[in-house]
Structures are given as C-alpha cells and as structure tokens.
Amino acid sequence: MGAKDKAVRKPREKRAWYQAALALGINAWLPSWFKGEIFQGGVKGVCVPALNCYSCPSAIGACPIGALQTSFAGLRFNLSIAEKKFGLYVAGFLGAVGSVVGRMPCGWVCPFGFIQELLHKIPTPKVRMPRFMSYFRYVVLATMVVALPLLIVDQFGFGQTWFCKWICPAGTLEAGLPLVILNTDLRPLIGFMYYWKIGLLVLFIGWFILSRRPFCRAICPLGAIFGLFNKASLFRMAVDDEKCTLCDKCYKDCPVEIKIYESPNSPDCVRCLKCVSSCKFGAISYEFLGKREVARDLRVKSPASS
Amino acid sequence: MKRKLPWVLLTVFLGVMVAGLLLGEYKTVLEKAVTVCLDCIGIG
Numbered sequence: 142m143g144a145k146d147k148a149v150r151k152p153r154e155k156r157a158w159y160q161a162a163l164a165l166g167i168n169a170w171l172p173s174w175f176k177g178e179i180f181q182g183g184v185k186g187v188c189v190p191a192l193n194c195y196s197c198p199s200a201i202g203a204c205p206i207g208a209l210q211t212s213f214a215g216l217r218f219n220l221s222i223a224e225k226k227f228g229l230y231v232a233g234f235l236g237a238v239g240s241v242v243g244r245m246p247c248g249w250v251c252p253f254g255f256i257q258e259l260l261h262k263i264p265t266p267k268v269r270m271p272r273f274m275s276y277f278r279y280v281v282l283a284t285m286v287v288a289l290p291l292l293i294v295d296q297f298g299f300g301q302t303w304f305c306k307w308i309c310p311a312g313t314l315e316a317g318l319p320l321v322i323l324n325t326d327l328r329p330l331i332g333f334m335y336y337w338k339i340g341l342l343v344l345f346i347g348w349f350i351l352s353r354r355p356f357c358r359a360i361c362p363l364g365a366i367f368g369l370f371n372k373a374s375l376f377r378m379a380v381d382d383e384k385c386t387l388c389d390k391c392y393k394d395c396p397v398e399i400k401i402y403e404s405p406n407s408p409d410c411v412r413c414l415k416c417v418s419s420c421k422f423g424a425i426s427y428e429f430l431g432k433r434e435v436a437r438d439l440r441v442k443s444p445a446s447s
Numbered sequence: 448m449k450r451k452l453p454w455v456l457l458t459v460f461l462g463v464m465v466a467g468l469l470l471g472e473y474k475t476v477l478e479k480a481v482t483v484c485l486d487c488i489g490i491g
Contacts (some may be wrong), residue, residue, distance in 0.1 A: 179481070179483055180481075181481040182481075183477065185477055185480040185481050186473045186474070186476045186477030186480055188476070194484070194487050195479070195480040195484065195487075196483050196484040196487045196488055200480075202480075203476050203477070203479070203480040204480075207479070207484065207487065208476045208479060208480070211475070211476070211479045212472070212475065215475075224475055226467075226470065226471075226472045226475045227467070227470075227472075228467070228472070229463050229464070229466050229467030229470065229472060230464055230467025230468055230470075230472035230473060230476065231467070231472070231476065232460075232463055232464075232467070233460045233461065233462070233463030233464025233465070233466070233467055234460075234464050235460075236456065236459070236460030236463065236464075237457055237460040237461050237464055239456075239460075240453050240456040240457040240460055241453070241457060301486065301491075302484075302486045302487075305484060305486045305487045306486035306487075306491055309487065312484070312486075312487035312488060312489075313488070313489060316483075316484070316487050316488045317487070317488035317489045317490075320483065320488055321488070327488075327490060330485075330490045331489075331490065332490070334489045334490065334491060335488075335489035335490055336489075337489065338488075338489035339489070370456070373452050373453055373456060374453055375453040375454075375457070431449070
C-alpha cells in the first residue's frame with residue numbers, strides 16, 4: 142500500500158476510534174462492572190442518541206427507545222396510579238437530534254452499530270441483505286415500540302416494553318449477559334425469556350458476521366426514527382453528478398450498502414462519511430450550516446489527474 | 448437558498464422536549480433508567 146492510499150483511507154480509520162471513544166463515553170461508569178450493579182446517578186435521565194441499554198452496568202444515560210416504550214406502556218387514562226406521560230421529552234429529543242444531523246449518531250455514536258461493524262470484519266463469505274428488508278424496521282417501530290405498548294395490557298392494566306422484552310439484542314449483550322454473570326442474585330430468575338433472548342442474540346451475531354449492519358437496516362427502531370430526518374436535517378450529503386463516474390467504489394465501501402449517488406440523503410444512510418473519503422473524484426460531499434466539505438485529505442482532484 | 452425546514456423542525460422538537468421536561472417526564476425516564484430493566488435483560 143502506497144503513502145497515497147494511506148492518506149485517502151485515514152478518515153474512515155479514525156471513525157472507529159470515535160465510535161470506540163463515544164461507546165465508552167456513554168458507558169463511562171466503569172466501577173459498576175465490579176459491583177454487578179447499574180449506575181444510578183441523577184444524570185441518567187438524559188437520553189443518549191444511541192441504542193444503548195440503560196441496564197448496561199456502566200451506562201450513564203437513558204436508552205430513548207426503552208424510555209419511549211415505558212411512557213407508552215404507562216399511558217393509561219383509566220388508571221389513577223398511572224403517570225400519564227406522553228413521551229414528549231424523548232420524542233422531542235429524538236426529533237431535535239434528527240433535525241440537526243439525521244441518522245449520523247448511528248454511524249458515530251451507537252455502540253451496537255460499532256459492534257456490528259467489528260463482527261463483520263471476521264473473514265467469512267458475506268451475504269448482501271435484500272433491500273426490501275430495510276422497510277421492516279418501520280414495522281418494528283410501529284408495532285413493537287408504539288402500538289403494542291399502548292394497546293396490549295397485562296393483568297395490572299399496564300402495557301409492556303415489547304421491543305426491549307422480545308427483541309432487543311443490545312439489552313441482552315450489554316445488560317443481560319454481564320448482569321447475570323456479575324450478579325448472582327439474578328441467576329435463579331433465569332427462565333424461558335432469558336434463553337429466548339440469548340438464542341436471538343446468537344442468531345443476530347451470526348447475521349452481523351455475514352451481512353453489513355443488518356440490525357441497523359432491518360430492525361432498529363431508533364435508526365428508523367433518525368432516518369426519517371435524513372432528507373430534512375441541517376446536515377446533508379450531496380453528490381456532484383458531473384464528477385460521479387458511477388464506479389461504485391462508494392457502494393462497495395458503504396457499511397449499509399447504499400448507492401449514495403442514487404439518493405444522497407437516503408433514510409438508510411448512517412452518515413459515516415466513508416463514501417466521502419473513498420470517492421477518488423471528489424464527487425461526494427457534505428454540507429452543514431451552509432458550509433460544504435469534501436474529504437480533507439483528498440489527493441486526487443479530478444478524474445484527469447487520477 | 449437557505450433551507451427553512453430543518454430550523455422549523457428543530458424549533459418544534461425542542462419545544463416538544465421542553466414541554467416534556469416541564470411535565471416532569473425527565474423524572475419518569477430517570478426512575479426507569481436507574482432500575483434494572485428486567486424486560487431488557489430477559490428476566491421480565
């Protein structure tokens with residue numbers, strides 16, 4: 142590999158460090174790991190823009206998807222003891238983040254996205270995820286996060302956090318496994334649900350190895366919400382049709398397998414900016430607050446000089 | 448041309464977030480977050 146190649150690859154190598162630092166940043170209370178407990182500080186009500194389980198021992202913030210379901214599950218006008226919270230704080234937080242950067246937190250902050258990218262590096266034959274599956278995340282959002290917690294009640298008259306309970310592998314990996322290992326009091330409580338979630342996690346891990354960020358694209362309700370803002374956010378991707386040669390280098394490098402030249406602000410795009418650095422023709426750029434940038438270390442200015 | 452939609456959305460959602468905070472929703476989220484979520488870990 143020549144010096145020139147190294148220079149062009151630098152930004153995308155840096156992103157892994159950002160992902161690692163931010164994953165650690167939102168799970169910074171490391172002493173909890175030694176006690177088998179979870180962090181219980183007063184700042185934990187602050188939502189993080191990532192699918193990061195608040196029962197991870199070191200999590201210092203709240204998972205917005207868990208918090209949203211909890212609000213919906215407790216919204217019962219027929220029960221005097223119900224808190225009747227609409228989830229405005231969480232919905233407003235998600236909308237505000239989405240309005241500024243769209244789905245960018247998925248590419249830079251989310252520990253579970255980072256884990257998927259790391260597992261996908263394991264050398265095995267790879268499988269492309271069919272594109273139609275990316276619509277499934279809206280079904281998950283509409284049913285497991287909104288409709289079922291609102292509509293189905295238990296014997297006490299309250300709803301449940303359906304996505305957390307039946308699907309979320311982030312909760313199993315970040316909280317279920319470590320807490321049961323670290324806290325012996327929880328072990329006698331293990332039953333069918335625990336084995337269901339472990340089995341699902343194993344299946345997901347296999348999928349992560351084979352396909353690129355499949356959970357983010359097909360399942361994640363948080364990605365579904367942030368993705369809705371990609372076309373309307375302050376941060377925007379742009380492709381210069383005159384410079385784009387349709388070489389598909391961006392498509393081959395993309396962690397979510399999108400052709401950015403077809404839809405620069407696709408709801409699937411996690412805005413990792415890998416395509417910006419991989420495009421040798423400077424065709425892909427991003428814009429934020431009126432300022433447009435292409436890769437800073439782009440050496441090749443035009444097709445003629447490449 | 449300056450795009451207005453993101454600013455409108457940002458203003459609206461910040462308003463929604465502040466309304467939620469004024470209604471005491473931070474406390475609700477905090478109470479959930481500082482308790483081990485048995486559903487999340489598969490013991491619920």
